[in-house]
Amino acid sequence: MDIRFLAMRYALSNDPTLRKAFAEAAVAFTDNLPFMFEEEKADAEAVLALKQEMEGYQIYGNQENYRMEQTDDGVRIFVEPPEHIKARNQPIIDEISEKSSWLSVYLWAQQSLEKGEVSDSMPMDQAVNAARAFQRPDDFSTPYAAGSNPDNYRLEAIVGVAAAIVVTHFEWAQEHSLVDWSRSILIAAARMPSLKTLLDSRHTNYTADVKVSAGRGLGALIEHGAGNEEVEQELLSLINDPHLQVVRSVFTGLYGSWNIASVLCWNAFSLCLSLCLKPRRFLPIGFDEFRQDEEQQWIGQVMRQHVNNLKAGIVPSLPQIAPSEDVILMWDIALQALLNLPMSKLLHHVEAKTSLLQLADELMDWTINENRPDEDDIYRSLCATIG
Numbered sequence: 084m085d086i087r088f089l090a091m092r093y094a095l096s097n098d099p100t101l102r103k104a105f106a107e108a109a110v111a112f113t114d115n116l117p118f119m120f121e122e123e124k125a126d127a128e129a130v131l132a133l134k135q136e137m138e139g140y141q142i143y144g145n146q147e148n149y150r151m152e153q154t155d156d157g158v159r160i161f162v163e164p165p166e167h168i169k170a171r172n173q174p175i176i177d178e179i180s181e182k183s184s185w186l187s188v189y190l191w192a193q194q195s196l197e198k199g200e201v202s203d204s205m206p207m208d209q210a211v212n213a214a215r216a217f218q219r220p221d222d223f224s225t226p227y228a229a230g231s232n233p234d235n236y237r238l239e240a241i242v243g244v245a246a247a248i249v250v251t252h253f254e255w256a257q258e259h260s261l262v263d264w265s266r267s268i269l270i271a272a273a274r275m276p277s278l279k280t281l282l283d284s285r286h287t288n289y290t291a292d293v294k295v296s297a298g299r300g301l302g303a304l305i306e307h308g309a310g311n312e313e314v315e316q317e318l319l320s321l322i323n324d325p326h327l328q329v330v331r332s333v334f335t336g337l338y339g340s341w342n343i344a345s346v347l348c349w350n351a352f353s354l355c356l357s358l359c360l361k362p363r364r365f366l367p368i369g370f371d372e373f374r375q376d377e378e379q380q381w382i383g384q385v386m387r388q389h390v391n392n393l394k395a396g397i398v399p400s401l402p403q404i405a406p407s408e409d410v411i412l413m414w415d416i417a418l419q420a421l422l423n424l425p426m427s428k429l430l431h432h433v434e435a436k437t438s439l440l441q442l443a444d445e446l447m448d449w450t451i452n453e454n455r456p457d458e459d460d461i462y463r464s465l466c467a468t469i470g
Contacts, residue, residue: 087140087143090105090143090144090162091143091149091160091162093105093144094106094143094144094145094146094149095146095149095160102146105144106144106145106146108144109140109141109143109144109145110141110144112137112138112140112141113134113137113138113141116130116133116134116137117133117137118133135171138168139164139168139172142162142164142165142168143162148162148163148164148165149161149162149163150162150163182233182234182236184213185217185236185237185240186236186240187204187205188205188210188213188214188217188240188243188244189236189239189240189243189291190202190204191204191205191210191243191244191247192210192214192239192240192242192243192244192246192247192291192296193243193290193291195243195247195250195251196243196246196247196250196251196290196296196299197290199250199251200251201247201251201252207248207252207255208259210244210247211244211248211259211261213240213244214240214241214243214244214245215241215264217237217240217241218241222238222241222271223238223271223272223274223275223293225276226275226276226277226278227275227276227277227278227293228277228278228279228280228283229287229289229291229292229293229294229295229326230287230289230291230292238272238293239291239292239293239296241268242268242269242272242293242296242297242300243291243296245264245265245268245269245272245296245300246265246269246296246297246299246300246303247300248261248265249262249265249300249303249304249307249309250299250300250303250336253303253307253309257307257309262304262309265300265304266301266304266309266311266314269296269297269300269301269304269314269317270297270301270313270314270317272293272294272296272297273294273297273298273301273317273318273320273321274317274320275293275294277324285325285326285327285415286327286415287326287328288328289328290328292326292328292329294321294324294326294329294332295328295329295332296332297317297321297332298318298321298329298331298332298333298335298336299332299335299336300336301314301317301318301321301333301336302318302332302333302335302336302337302338302340303336305318305336305337305340305343305344305347306336306337306339306340306343308343310344310347312394315344315347315393316390316393318333318336318337318347318351319350319351319354319386319389319390319393320386321333322351322354322355322358323354323358323382323386325374327415327416327419330355330416330419330420331419331423333351334351334352334355334419334420334423334424335423337351338423338424338425339425341424341425341428341429342428345398346392346393346396346397346398347393349398349399350389350392350393350397350398350399351389351420352401352420352424353389353392353399353400353401353402354385354386354389355416355417355419355420356401356402356404356417356420356442357385357388357389357402358382358385358413358416359404359412359413359414359416359417360402360404360410360411360412360413361378361410361411361412361413362381362409362410362411363408363409363410363411364377365377365378365381366411400438401438401441401442403445404442404445404446404449405445405448405449406448406449412449417446426439
């Protein structure tokens with residue numbers, strides 16, 4: 084609420100003296116513009132903008148602009164602007180309405196992904212039709228920064244819907260010939276260039292990030308047998324993303340695929356652990372996600388090895404995790420995979436259980452050697468689960 088809600092108390096008062104004084108004061112709003120700075124008086128654009136704003140306030144002083152209607156709760160009194168002000172405000176109203184529609188679809192997608200089932204805030208076909216109507220020819224071509232701009236709601240809504248329909252109701256998406264659309268959107272989002280911002284961090288937590296939705300959705304495509312070589316390679320590429328939430332989304336998405344696409348899943352896990360064993364010369368500064376050229380080259384080599392494994396159908400051995408003066412273990416990256424593995428399924432396989440037990444032993448040795456009690460507790464829990 085603001086002071087305009089008090090206007091009708093004066094404009095519709097039983098006291099004619101008060102009504103007259105208020106109306107005369109409102110009429111004078113445009114004659115005595117409330118400039119914030121002296122310099123604005125010489126700026127024609129500033130004067131016009133302020134005058135139009137005051138005209139919007141003047142309408143509250145004129146009884147002819149008030150309307151009354153009966154509702155279930157009683158009588159509603161409201162102000163209806165004159166036509167020339169309506170016309171002037173229409174572009175602003177249209178923009179607000181458009182962004183509100185982005186937001187409602189964005190929220191539907193995030194609620195559906197969070198619950199793992201279709202949100203009842205709108206029908207699924209309505210969400211899909213809206214998301215497809217939001218699309219523009221140049222989508223996903225410009226750098227993107229998660230959570231940096233409300234205008235991103237449009238893209239986040241599109242990608243969120245593409246992910247939500249294959250995660251929550253794949254059969255429906257298949258019946259309505261939407262799987263190809265979802266796949267193309269999710270791949271484009273995974274490839275979208277990133278924009279570095281001042282407050283960016285490896286620990287950024289913004290679940291509507293288009294790459295987070297891409298990780299979830301691409302993983303669901305694999306689970307339902309609708310993946311392809313492009314989908315698999317983009318999932319591996321997302322594991323290289325510096326933001327932990329994106330890495331986590333890949334393993335969340337692949338949770339149900341280990342018995343279906345074991346080569347992909349084990350290469351994803353091996354890649355994640357390999358990228359955790361970072362040469363000490365690349366030690367990050369705080370939570371900064373920036374990478375130097377030399378580090379990018381090292382990452383490229385690790386990535387190529389696992390892409391080649393994938394193409395050749397090779398399940399790699401997990402990298403050995405051993406304390407070293409030349410290597411640091413980025414334990415927070417490792418946890419994005421470790422805490423999202425389907426342990427109950429993997430431990431039914433002797434080879435998988437053996438690999439995981441060896442990994443747990445190595446992680447325990449590392450935490451003891453490095454004196455990291457927080458990680459030690461996590462890995463003890465992991466060992467107990469595997470055991």
